Amino acid sequence: MSENGLASRRGKVLTTDTMNPSVKKVEYAVRGPIVQRAVEIENELKKGAKKPFSEVIKANIGDAHAMGQQPVTFFRQVLALCSYPELLNSPLFPEDVKSRAGRILQSCGGGSIGETLQFCVRQDVAQYIKQRDGGIPCNPDNIYLSTGASDAIVTILKLLVCGEGRTCTGAMIPIPQYPLYSAALAELGAVQINYYLDEENCWSLNIGELRRALVDARKHCNPRVLCIINPGNPTGQVQSRKCIEDVIRFAAEENLFLMADEVYQDNVYADGCHFHSFKKVLFEMGPQYSNTVELASFHSTSKCYMGECGFRGGYMEVVNMDSDVKAQLTKLVSVRLCPPVPGQALMDLVVNPPKPGEPSHATFMKERTATLRSLAERAKLTEQILNTVPGIHCNPVQGAMYSFPQITIPERAVQEAKEKGQAPDMFYCMKLLDETGICVVPGSGFGQKEGTYHFRMTILPPTDKLKILLQKVKEFHMGFTEQFS
Amino acid sequence: MSENGLASRRGKVLTTDTMNPSVKKVEYAVRGPIVQRAVEIENELKKGAKKPFSEVIKANIGDAHAMGQQPVTFFRQVLALCSYPELLNSPLFPEDVKSRAGRILQSCGGGSIGETLQFCVRQDVAQYIKQRDGGIPCNPDNIYLSTGASDAIVTILKLLVCGEGRTCTGAMIPIPQYPLYSAALAELGAVQINYYLDEENCWSLNIGELRRALVDARKHCNPRVLCIINPGNPTGQVQSRKCIEDVIRFAAEENLFLMADEVYQDNVYADGCHFHSFKKVLFEMGPQYSNTVELASFHSTSKCYMGECGFRGGYMEVVNMDSDVKAQLTKLVSVRLCPPVPGQALMDLVVNPPKPGEPSHATFMKERTATLRSLAERAKLTEQILNTVPGIHCNPVQGAMYSFPQITIPERAVQEAKEKGQAPDMFYCMKLLDETGICVVPGSGFGQKEGTYHFRMTILPPTDKLKILLQKVKEFHMGFTEQFS
Ligand SMILES: Cc1ncc(COP(=O)(O)O)c(C=O)c1O
Numbered sequence A, B: 001m002s003e004n005g006l007a008s009r010r011g012k013v014l015t016t017d018t019m020n021p022s023v024k025k026v027e028y029a030v031r032g033p034i035v036q037r038a039v040e041i042e043n044e045l046k047k048g049a050k051k052p053f054s055e056v057i058k059a060n061i062g063d064a065h066a067m068g069q070q071p072v073t074f075f076r077q078v079l080a081l082c083s084y085p086e087l088l089n090s091p092l093f094p095e096d097v098k099s100r101a102g103r104i105l106q107s108c109g110g111g112s113i114g115e116t117l118q119f120c121v122r123q124d125v126a127q128y129i130k131q132r133d134g135g136i137p138c139n140p141d142n143i144y145l146s147t148g149a150s151d152a153i154v155t156i157l158k159l160l161v162c163g164e165g166r167t168c169t170g171a172m173i174p175i176p177q178y179p180l181y182s183a184a185l186a187e188l189g190a191v192q193i194n195y196y197l198d199e200e201n202c203w204s205l206n207i208g209e210l211r212r213a214l215v216d217a218r219k220h221c222n223p224r225v226l227c228i229i230n231p232g233n234p235t236g237q238v239q240s241r242k243c244i245e246d247v248i249r250f251a252a253e254e255n256l257f258l259m260a261d262e263v264y265q266d267n268v269y270a271d272g273c274h275f276h277s278f279k280k281v282l283f284e285m286g287p288q289y290s291n292t293v294e295l296a297s298f299h300s301t302s303k304c305y306m307g308e309c310g311f312r313g314g315y316m317e318v319v320n321m322d323s324d325v326k327a328q329l330t331k332l333v334s335v336r337l338c339p340p341v342p343g344q345a346l347m348d349l350v351v352n353p354p355k356p357g358e359p360s361h362a363t364f365m366k367e368r369t370a371t372l373r374s375l376a377e378r379a380k381l382t383e384q385i386l387n388t389v390p391g392i393h394c395n396p397v398q399g400a401m402y403s404f405p406q407i408t409i410p411e412r413a414v415q416e417a418k419e420k421g422q423a424p425d426m427f428y429c430m431k432l433l434d435e436t437g438i439c440v441v442p443g444s445g446f447g448q449k450e451g452t453y454h455f456r457m458t459i460l461p462p463t464d465k466l467k468i469l470l471q472k473v474k475e476f477h478m479g480f481t482e483q484f485s
């Protein structure tokens, strides 16, 4: 420190004491300590360490491809041609692949997948929504493309946040929740309002509980937005049409902006369950609702049968949004330039897949059906095997990609966890990982009723592996229970 | 409104009166009214409207491909193979393309470009930086991948923002600036501290001006971060090594976190100008600097010779960042899952292009050199032709992709603009667009000294088109001057 002037450098500019306090409040368990430990164990295994297992099985994140799901051929073929248009002349590809790639490239300035694709995709998305919703119109001007659904969800929350103290925006989110919501609210400095899903009734949404949460919240903040995840993550429930109607009526009465996270819209497995979009139900409830209730709904390329997490494609549709606010939204998203164009192109293919009669149609349908059928099978298997374990209760996995079983943790284990400064379900999951190599996420990362414990496990491992995994969980749980009884 | 309950719905939840006030403060001229008008005109032309021109030339945004630049063959070939790995068996592709694609796919869970590529790319980035900086070490743990540089820049600003009123974080940014900075600061509620680049000296950065701005700012906020754009956007200057040393010394003395936006690091054209990375200069100044000054530097796939704006690839390197803050940063970026994987793959190729002796090397070098040489030619041409116009003064375009000429606007035009409620340079640019079809961005969108007027024009149109464009600007400017004199 001999140079002149430097005497004034007083330690670091940026420390945890001087950083953005809202960022510090963000919690994100899905990639937390459990995942760090999993990576450590993998490295130990690579270095030849002896363990009671030979590999770590990651049932912690919803990345289908990483668990072996194959990409949809048509999608990847078109994307390859978009990347390298020379292939348009190759005999390797069917005609519909070529014409689709040509169409996408034509919509891009300079014929290269640059920034300007958006308009064509937004039109196709609007067309898809209209068809999905039985002909209810959809205006491309209401479609905003995004970098995965995450981006769009955070953007809408960002628009809604204002005020401080009792006037601070409150957002109602389900508990258990997908932790993007709590993280975004913490970062934005908004108030998180928990409404609890009804575990005894297959994680259904109960309007009485919504009202309880709202009334409580009105005492200390300004609740303005109601977030719904359907099908649910981590809970896997699929909402009935009746429930959606009730939610819309509630939002209308209570003056709440509705956010409908529908990224799992094709992931519905259970008999008697169907996906109903909030948009469709809203419009079918008549103009007194369809002309007033403000709704943003979200979709993504990351889930459903395509599972393309890496492309970060997504869109949202906004309904009844004030036109000046829409202009603000357009401005806000322009600052970040554009969502990734390969993701936009993929989104375009998802909303406009091969049609009957086109050369790629049969293969496309075969792949799509096989993936969804296998997911349904794994959903059933997971529920069934987990429910054979004393001390584990698993609701039906009606949709999405996860089970969220409740686990009984013996009092002595709860004590030991507390001594270690760990949540009891973190303690449980760490032990599961160390003893079996299975990586799942503690329920505390998603929120759960005080005194109950869960973990989230994806249904994504291939069936054979999943069976072994579930068997190991069973043995582990029985051993754990015995050890701490 | 006859249904019960609905009586309580009192207009929209989200209006410009009740939305996030910070979002309202965001300004973003690059895609503002001028671009909307350009789109309108294009639509009018499509419908057969008669205009004094037949097409709109978009010299407003730095999207090289949209202006006809060809993608780098090697990059796109590898990306095609990553999208559709069946092509690994095709004789169409050289061996190095296949092995590279194979390497990337292997680094991804499940062999599909899913979420998990990051580690391999971060290692390659670190290797690239080390080589670029003459052997100065770079730790992959200091590399964070991002969704374009935009994402990383906003993330670092977000970490730094705290306090209110006099303790509120202030960020020093150059004027003229790339408007991402002002937009992000407005959104985050931080204080924007302007330091003016020296137009009389080729837009160079003057330490006296930095000091003036800092001293002023200390009266009303807490300046904590100094942002540098080198090479500059919109100003095109390239900083000397001496200047960078001075800036580093200033940051050290004044306890400022340094942000070095180096997305144009390969875009250096002028004789005698060289790109010097802040990281390298910092380390060459010795341990009293290299062990203390906190630096984040940014790079992107969007610019340089590749110009791949659509892939949203980017990274940042952080130096001397507090390790607890790094943990917070890791957590924060995890919430959004991952940057787009095709962009990550592309970034990997950019930092690790074909090597001498590999089959794709010659073509790669030819393409790279041709693009950079042509950009250098267009930079020169732009400066030269603009400087032949009385009332336009254009500094040398030493680097980046833009010229930012100063224009003399006659007093009568200034008056007319004011009557219309427009900034005078917006009035000028609108007229230019309406009369010639040329779309450029008013200087007011980037900031400029009070009473001076500029526009930003990219140098991206192909040389032939650029010549015509510059000639038209010349004629327009002379006519405009005459009309309002
Ligand atoms: C309920 C829910 N919403 C949103 C997302 C974010 O998806 P994306 O990958 O499109 O950002 C996820 C991802 O897991 C999710 O489960």
Ligand SMILES: Cc1ncc(COP(=O)(O)O)c(C=O)c1O
Pocket (backbone or CB within 6 Å): A337, B062, B147, B148, B149, B150, B151, B178, B180, B229, B232, B233, B261, B263, B299, B300, B301, B302, B309, B312, B313, B314
């Ligand atoms: C100076 C500067 N920084 C950052 C960016 C953002 O680049 P990206 O496309 O990587 O987000 C740009 C883009 O124009 C730029 O000019």
